[in-house]
Amino acid sequence: MSDFGFELPDDSEEEAPDWLEGIGDDAHSGQAPPPEDSQPAEGESPADDALIPPMDDHDDDEGPDWLQDIRSAESVDDDREEEPNRGDTPSEGDPDWLENIRQKEQTRQQELETSAIPEDKEDFETYPGGQDEYEDLSQPSPEESGDPSAQEASSPDWLSGLEDETTPEAAPSERAEFDAAPQSFDDLAADADLEDVPGEPPSGFVDTGSLPSWLVDIKRGGPPPEDTPPDEVPAFVSEDDQENILPPAEDIDLTPGDLPSWISESPPEEPPAEAQAETPDPEPEHPPDLARANLPNWLHAMRPVDIPKAPEEGLPGHEETLGPLAGLQNLIPAEPDIIQFGKSPTFSLKLDVTKTHERSTDILEQLISEESRDRKPRISVEAITQGAVRWVVATLLLLSIAVPIMLGSDGIELPASDSPGEGTSRTLELIHDLPPGGPVLVAFDYQPAFTGELYAASTAVFDHMLLRGAQLAIFSTHPTGASQGVNFLQHTLAEKHTYIADQLYVDLGYLAGGPAGLRTFAANPAGTMPQFFDIEGAEVSIWDWAPLDQVETVSDFAMVLVLTDSPEVARAWIEQVDPLLGDTPLVMVVSEQAEPFLIPYYRSEAGQVDALMAGIQDGAYYESNRDSEHQARAYWNSYSVALGISVAVIFLGSLVGAASMLIARFRRPAKEAKE
Amino acid sequence: MNNLNIKAPVSTIIAVLVAATVLASYFLPVPEGIPEMLLSAAVLLAGVALLLGVANLFTVHLSKIVQGSSTALYSTVLLVSLFITLILTLFLGPKGTLPLWIFTYIQIPIETSLMAVLTFSLTFAALRLVIRRPGTFSLIFIAVLILVLLGSGPIFGLNLPIFSEFLSPIITNGFVLAGARGILLGVALGTISTGLRILMGADRPYGG
Numbered sequence: 001m002s003d004f005g006f007e008l009p010d011d012s013e014e015e016a017p018d019w020l021e022g023i024g025d026d027a028h029s030g031q032a033p034p035p036e037d038s039q040p041a042e043g044e045s046p047a048d049d050a051l052i053p054p055m056d057d058h059d060d061d062e063g064p065d066w067l068q069d070i071r072s073a074e075s076v077d078d079d080r081e082e083e084p085n086r087g088d089t090p091s092e093g094d095p096d097w098l099e100n101i102r103q104k105e106q107t108r109q110q111e112l113e114t115s116a117i118p119e120d121k122e123d124f125e126t127y128p129g130g131q132d133e134y135e136d137l138s139q140p141s142p143e144e145s146g147d148p149s150a151q152e153a154s155s156p157d158w159l160s161g162l163e164d165e166t167t168p169e170a171a172p173s174e175r176a177e178f179d180a181a182p183q184s185f186d187d188l189a190a191d192a193d194l195e196d197v198p199g200e201p202p203s204g205f206v207d208t209g210s211l212p213s214w215l216v217d218i219k220r221g222g223p224p225p226e227d228t229p230p231d232e233v234p235a236f237v238s239e240d241d242q243e244n245i246l247p248p249a250e251d252i253d254l255t256p257g258d259l260p261s262w263i264s265e266s267p268p269e270e271p272p273a274e275a276q277a278e279t280p281d282p283e284p285e286h287p288p289d290l291a292r293a294n295l296p297n298w299l300h301a302m303r304p305v306d307i308p309k310a311p312e313e314g315l316p317g318h319e320e321t322l323g324p325l326a327g328l329q330n331l332i333p334a335e336p337d338i339i340q341f342g343k344s345p346t347f348s349l350k351l352d353v354t355k356t357h358e359r360s361t362d363i364l365e366q367l368i369s370e371e372s373r374d375r376k377p378r379i380s381v382e383a384i385t386q387g388a389v390r391w392v393v394a395t396l397l398l399l400s401i402a403v404p405i406m407l408g409s410d411g412i413e414l415p416a417s418d419s420p421g422e423g424t425s426r427t428l429e430l431i432h433d434l435p436p437g438g439p440v441l442v443a444f445d446y447q448p449a450f451t452g453e454l455y456a457a458s459t460a461v462f463d464h465m466l467l468r469g470a471q472l473a474i475f476s477t478h479p480t481g482a483s484q485g486v487n488f489l490q491h492t493l494a495e496k497h498t499y500i501a502d503q504l505y506v507d508l509g510y511l512a513g514g515p516a517g518l519r520t521f522a523a524n525p526a527g528t529m530p531q532f533f534d535i536e537g538a539e540v541s542i543w544d545w546a547p548l549d550q551v552e553t554v555s556d557f558a559m560v561l562v563l564t565d566s567p568e569v570a571r572a573w574i575e576q577v578d579p580l581l582g583d584t585p586l587v588m589v590v591s592e593q594a595e596p597f598l599i600p601y602y603r604s605e606a607g608q609v610d611a612l613m614a615g616i617q618d619g620a621y622y623e624s625n626r627d628s629e630h631q632a633r634a635y636w637n638s639y640s641v642a643l644g645i646s647v648a649v650i651f652l653g654s655l656v657g658a659a660s661m662l663i664a665r666f667r668r669p670a671k672e673a674k675e
Numbered sequence: 676m677n678n679l680n681i682k683a684p685v686s687t688i689i690a691v692l693v694a695a696t697v698l699a700s701y702f703l704p705v706p707e708g709i710p711e712m713l714l715s716a717a718v719l720l721a722g723v724a725l726l727l728g729v730a731n732l733f734t735v736h737l738s739k740i741v742q743g744s745s746t747a748l749y750s751t752v753l754l755v756s757l758f759i760t761l762i763l764t765l766f767l768g769p770k771g772t773l774p775l776w777i778f779t780y781i782q783i784p785i786e787t788s789l790m791a792v793l794t795f796s797l798t799f800a801a802l803r804l805v806i807r808r809p810g811t812f813s814l815i816f817i818a819v820l821i822l823v824l825l826g827s828g829p830i831f832g833l834n835l836p837i838f839s840e841f842l843s844p845i846i847t848n849g850f851v852l853a854g855a856r857g858i859l860l861g862v863a864l865g866t867i868s869t870g871l872r873i874l875m876g877a878d879r880p881y882g883g
Contacts, residue, residue: 386803393799412832448778449786479725483778486770491779507770512725513718520714528715596851600859603852617828644830647821650801654817657805
């Protein structure tokens with residue numbers, strides 16, 4: 001049961017706002033009004049109190065005055081909403097509907113001027129909005145006028161319905177409690193002497209100056225004030241929005257074509273029969289010629305274009321014909337609408353075979369049939385050709401080497417002695433400058449496979465050194481090097497230099513350790529490679545005997561000659577021994593394959609290698625310059641012929657290969673064009 | 676404690692100290708005799724390593740003979756040759772008649788023949804290069820090869836100065852020299868980096 005004399009549903013009571021329940025509780029419990037010195041709580045302004053209208057002159061059957069005002073305001077709510085600007089002064093650019101409202105208000109004002117105005121009107125003109133308040137209050141309320149039709153017309157439908165339901169059921173006891181409770185803030189203020197509070201508006205009126213006019217109008221429910229300036233628009237309405245406010249309802253033409261389908265298709269709600277009987281026809285208040293609404297573009301774009309219809313679950317009038325529910329109507333169908341039984345689509349079983357597919361099938365069949373056939377091993381023509389060419393090349397090279405040797409050394413002349421290589425000339429000079437009997441360190445650091453090449457390159461050099469009276473000390477960093485030296489001296493020069501014997505050269509043997517051994521030997525030859533021989537039963541150190549008795553370091557040798565086929569070994573000599581050589585020249589006779597890696601050391605400004613000879617050609621230059629015939633002369637003819645044969649074979653083979661390559665390139669486009 | 680490898684830090688310390696001492700001897704006045712002593716030890720160790728290599732070779736091939744491997748015959752020939760040469764050299768010395776005869780008439784011809792076969796193989800490969808791998812770089816390779824060969828000497832007794840005195844020196848002293856120097860610089864940088872890594876213990880080719 002509500003404190004206002006009507007009964008609300010239970011859920012309505014639960015959903016009632018706190019302020020409403022608070023008022024009801026206070027009125028119901030009859031609590032004493034707040035004391036005089038009580039101040040509003042923080043955040044609670046006097047305007048909040050002013051929002052509550054007085055309830056002293058309310059009709060018990062109809063509720064308090066503020067509620068009556070709300071009821072009356074509901075009746076003109078539609079007009080208020082369509083009147084965003086209620087100024088009396090017409091301005092340029094105002095729409096027609098605003099002019100209509102102004103004219104209506106002017107007519108009403110003229111009617112009000114004819115009625116009597118209380119004398120105390122002047123007391124309230126000083127308050128902001130007081131004139132409006134007074135004019136609103138000067139009009140008789142529907143309740144005061146006693147016109148039931150007006151009262152019903154001024155109350156909203158929902159409230160009318162509630163009144164109809166609750167008013168007859170109000171209990172007398174509750175009504176008495178309601179009467180005993182302070183019905184308004186006037187009563188509360190009277191008890192608490194709130195009239196003495198400075199600045200407090202008199203009872204029965206509220207301070208509307210701090211309230212927007214639209215809220216005052218809703219609260220009072222009176223007609224729109226006549227003298228409200230046109231700029232009294234709610235603060236949340238901007239100036240731009242004021243111009244775009246919707247036109248009056250009579251200018252809106254709500255044709256079905258402009259409305260969304262979901263609106264146009266929905267059936268109009270029929271009010272209850274009682275409401276239809278009590279609610280006046282709004283037609284007289286709204287002009288029949290409603291203007292067509294101008295929807296903004298963004299709203300027009302947002303409206304639903306096509307709303308699918310919900311499936312009709314319960315078809316009205318549908319009667320079930322099968323099952324236990326047979327005979328019942330408006331039942332939900334057992335099968336959803338989306339399940340439809342029909343004939344399944346049929347597909348053609350005929351293969352769509354194109355010519356490309358047929359061609360691919362033929363190729364596959366051909367491949368399979370060829371795989372199943374027994375094949376006889378075939379000897380490729382290429383293998384036969386390759387083997388024949390290999391034999392031809394080998395035969396040519398063997399003949400080119402063997403025939404000149406069998407024909408003798410005469411034939412092809414050695415290179416001209418006046419144009420030897422740079423390294424060969426430097427070697428000649430160094431050996432020519434050797435001191436007589438000077439010790440020469442010779443390193444045989446090559447593998448036996450390069451014996452022939454290095455024999456041809458170095459025989460003339462050894463011949464020249466021996467003729468200069470050099471005392472040779474041979475050793476090697478290769479395990480077979482010592483034997484290489486002995487073999488070289490005994491088999492290449494023994495016939496010409498019959499004085500060569502163990503007593504005329506010193507074999508120091510094999511030096512292990514690679515670069516480390518070379519470094520050690522360069523710093524301390526005697527300590528690194530101690531050698532002893534027996535002289536008349538006494539062991540004598542080879543380093544105490546001529547020519548090595550004056551050698552303490554490697555720089556004490558008259559020259560160091562290195563024979564090698566390996567760039568790494570030559571580099572080890574250059575890096576480990578050359579820094580300790582001092583003025584002792586370092587001469588290298590190397591294989592042709594090692595020459596490119598040693599030329600930088602020879603051509604360097606530091607002169608790490610003083611002379612460099614490579615291969616049989618430099619040996620031939622040396623022999624030609626020395627006017628002697630040694631191993632280079634013996635090999636020179638074969639070398640010249642085999643070199644020519646090799647060049648011819650390589651050239652012809654490459655020529656055939658290039659021709660076949662060009663032919664293949666020319667044939668390929670023609671073959672592709674044919675295909 | 677069982678997994679503690681004592682050998683690794685000890686060998687690393689020894690290697691780093693020896694390497695640092697020998698390296699410092701090139702730039703700083705290190706007490707005389709210390710670098711030479713270390714290098715002499717390295718030479719002795721290298722000689723011992725050679726003997727260990729021979730012993731390992733003997734063991735491997737002996738095991739092949741005992742196991743009856745398919746190459747047991749070759750292993751047998753190798754071990755017999757090793758014993759004969761070793762015994763003759765030990766008793767007669769490296770300059771003895773028989774050891775020199777074996778070296779002069781067996782080892783040198785065999786290795787020289789292998790080099791001669793290499794000559795045939797390289798010639799035949801050059802012949803088939805353009806046929807098997809036709810292309811621009813193959814043609815360039817063959818052209819350079821022919822130019823260098825023509826400049827290496829008289830062709831059938833005919834001296835071709837345009838090749839021997841002009842084209843071949845351009846290639847040898849130009850492109851070949853530039854390439855060789857680049858390779859040597861790379862080798863030098865690699866040697867330096869390897870030495871530094873060993874000095875810092877980052878690389879331990881000695882194990883550990």
